[in-house]
Amino acid sequence: MYCLIKEWPNKMATLMTEDGVVLWTFSNIEEARKVWREWCSLHKDSIANQIGALD
Numbered sequence: 001m002y003c004l005i006k007e008w009p010n011k012m013a014t015l016m017t018e019d020g021v022v023l024w025t026f027s028n029i030e031e032a033r034k035v036w037r038e039w040c041s042l043h044k045d046s047i048a049n050q051i052g053a054l055d
Contacts (some may be wrong), residue, residue, distance in 0.1 A: 002018045003015055003016065003036060004016050004017075004018060004054070005022070005029060005032045005033065005036070007029045011027075011028055011029070012025055012026065012027055012028065013025070013026045013027075013028060013029040013031070013032040014026075014032070014044070015032045015035065015036060032052055
């Protein structure tokens with residue numbers, strides 16, 4: 001699954017799929033990254049699990 005993290009001006013961050021489906025919103029980008037890394041480690045498919053960042 002390819003996901004993106006969108007950081008908002010108020011420093012909150014949204015984890016979403018590449019087609020824009022919102023998975024969760026966090027209080028900061030570090031939390032979003034942590035959750036994504038944990039999800040990837042649970043699924044053990046690191047080649048297919050990718051992340052991008054929207055500016």
